[in-house]
Amino acid sequence: MFDLPGRQVRLLGVKDVEKLITDPTDEDKVPCWAEIWPAARGLSQWIWENINFDGVHLLELGAGLGLPGIVCGIKGAQVTFSDFNSSALDLVRLNANRNGLHNFYTYLGDWRDFKLAKKFPWVIGSDIFYDTKLNIYLKELIPRLASGGGNLLIAHPGRPASFAFVEELGAVAPLDEKRWMVPITIDDPFFPYYEIHIHHIRFNS
Template structure:
């Protein structure tokens, strides 16, 4: 996993201009590229982003390790996405959904922040994927009625208050036979949410990815969620 710093592009915002970096995900002989303002790869990076926030940029314009892990997971499961409908929640810079769309998925990417969605759209075009549908959407005021074969979400379980909204989206917007791929750095809140789904009949399996520097990698879980069969 390499990080190429390309400072020839900027993100122009009300808070000023911010240099954009270029992350390149390489897998199976293919390459995807996304612009972002910062890569949150270590615990120190995360603390600085969440606790010592010094600008007014939304978190979604940074590249988080869970998005990198989810992008790799999608890439190694190419056949699962070909011809399938895909909904990405909290897309941010858009890496997982971009990978899914490039593998033949029909992708809709959503985020509640206009600036993040602008960068997400820009990254889709950067990868030759102008057909991706981008929608401004808030989980707490969710109006999306479409049903999807896959729902993708990276690092969305950070707050207990959001869990009922996410569960409702999973239950409402998954097509019959659909599944969720959700990545998380094993946060306690996230694990409680997953345990709660298992308690009501969801099947939860996971794989692990190591993201970041070899000396101090972040361990990320990518969880596949299958809803219970029969009425919910």
């Protein structure tokens, strides 16, 4: 369950994430999709409080369990949830339906060979820019996916690689950017407090 002011988002998750790890040395097989990360919580809260998406087509990259995309759908967006893992998209479909979303799509795709040809006015992603090896592909992919004058909305917990990605993206495509900070508290005895950085990037057409 994820609480928003005046609304609860009901999510099915994975009870024992560690059981999904078949090869910890292979990054592609580490189930990062199976948890709700602090950045997804911060992005969802910020979207809920600041944006309406009535009728807007929107793509979520690295959807995982689908929390930010579901919040966008509740706020009126027609969402395409995308992920590298088919099990993640199975849960996204269940979670979207549980929260009253029915007019949505899913796309199974690897950023290293992302075949989706459609362009979107909005692209979102939470904590997906931590791996510099994949950022190389995202730097080319995102400007292609965002239609002329489109928007990118991302969140992360202050990762240097994510800040570097935003700077590198500006060298690839002309853009305007705004930033905010969202404080998040989670149920973790060791690391309960996070400051989530929100970037709204608009690509100049």
